[in-house]
Amino acid sequence: MNCMDRFFENVFHLEKAKKQEYLLDELNKAILWHYNHCQEYKKMLDTLGKKGGHYHSLEDLPMLPVQLFKMIDLVSVPRENVIKILTSSGTTSQQVSRIFLDRVTSSLQTKALISIVGSYIGSHRHPMIILDTKSVLTNRSSFNARGAGILGFSNFGRDHLYLLDEQYNIQWSQLEAFLEKHKGEKILLFGFTFMIWRYVYQVCKKMDKKLDLTNSVLIHGGGWKKLLDQQVDNVTFNRSLREQLGIQSVHNYYGMVEQIGSIFMECEEGFFHAPSFSDVIIRDPKTLQVLPFGEEGLIQVLSVLPKSYPGNILLTEDLGTVYGEDNCKCGRKGKIFLIKGRLPAAELRGCSDVYSYQ
Amino acid sequence: MEEKLREVFARALDIPEEMVKDELEFNSIPQWDSIGHLGLIAALDEAFGIMIETEDVIDMSSFKKAKEILAKYGVQV
Secondary structure, three states, rough: HHHHHHOOOOOOOOOHHHHHHHHHHHHHHHHHHHHHHHHHHHHHHHOOOOOOOOOOOHOOOOOOOOOHHHHHHOOOOHHOOOOOOEOOOOOOOOOOOEEOOOOOHHHHHHHHHHHHHHHOOOOOOOOEEEEEEEHOOOOEEEEHHHHHHHHHHHOEEEEEEEOOOOOOOOOOHHHHHHHHHOOOOOOEEEEHHHHHHHHHHHHOOOOOHOOOOOOOEEEEEEOOOHHOOOOOHHHHHHHHHHHOOOOEEEEEEEOOOHOOOOOOOOOOOEEEEEOOOEEEEEOOOOOOOEEEOOOEEEEEEEEOOOOOOOOOOOEEEEEEEEEEEEEOOOOOOOEEEEEEOOOOOOHHHHHHHHHOOO | HHHHHHHHHHHHHOHHHHOOOOOOEEEOOOOOOHHHHHHHHHHHHHOOOOOOHHHHHHHHHHHHHHHHHHHHHOOOO
């Protein structure tokens, strides 16, 4: 763990060759661990004739479709060691993923998140407004993606204010008191993209109410699916929030409950960045062949963090493009990429057929 | 001072003071989970008039560790 702790001091430092060597070593170990500790995972690898390893390139590592976590419980530690179960928010389908965390994995995830986000906003805790309702945290041992995100990011804040009440109404008087109390201080804002748009921005717009959050930084994630339907993209989102709420500094992030902690944050240049302990590979949605930089395809995510469930190497349902590696003007190493959206449902079915292990 | 720290822990986590020992660890009891932790940090900030940095927030993995961390902020325990 000490080795990992040191690693987290700078999570954007590894250059390509060193990073590949590090990831390959860690992921081979992880695969073997899960192979020996998760029956279902072992069955899948055995069916594919792959057994527990050893793999010679990142691209060859066996990946699980992210949808699989909606179908079966995959756990690599004794159940009594599980301290938290995370679920996806399940906005687009009834089925939700269930992710089982023990103390080790949970702690790694928190440290990873802190190290990534710290690279953007530093280690000083700011007064924090959570653009959501506290009621997502009612059950303390089981969280959905929203609750888990709020808790993880809350470590960066102090004097937390939940802006919305249980009916998703803005708590105006609390907000005014908060802004008065913290006048002149930098404020950290955190929320989920759609929630912010629907319950904060659109409400303010409709009431013709302008806020002055100039001295703040907003971090948001959770995906654009619902907003793309309304023709709202990243540029529109940022412009609208600047005009209506005064927010100047906005960082979007890409991440999923199945690999919580390994988020990809948008840098000052507008690209998502892979930190040193995780990576992305783009694949052709039909053939799953690895695509070169500049071509759009399905996003595969790799992370060394998951120990209590076999979620290290996942094929997502998201489409994106990698634009380079170790070459971003912001100075951080690692691959940079953008997200296009989600693979349409019909194609997705085809895709999970490829991965039908039954 | 250790007595004051123990009091703050017990009050913030809503547990009896007897439970607050060096070996008490984060995520080892239901009360000291991520949510409990946020309340604990706020209580420590306030009780000792300090502002704990993010790294230390997540480093505070036991009562023993808390004493070490608070020492860095000039709180003698």
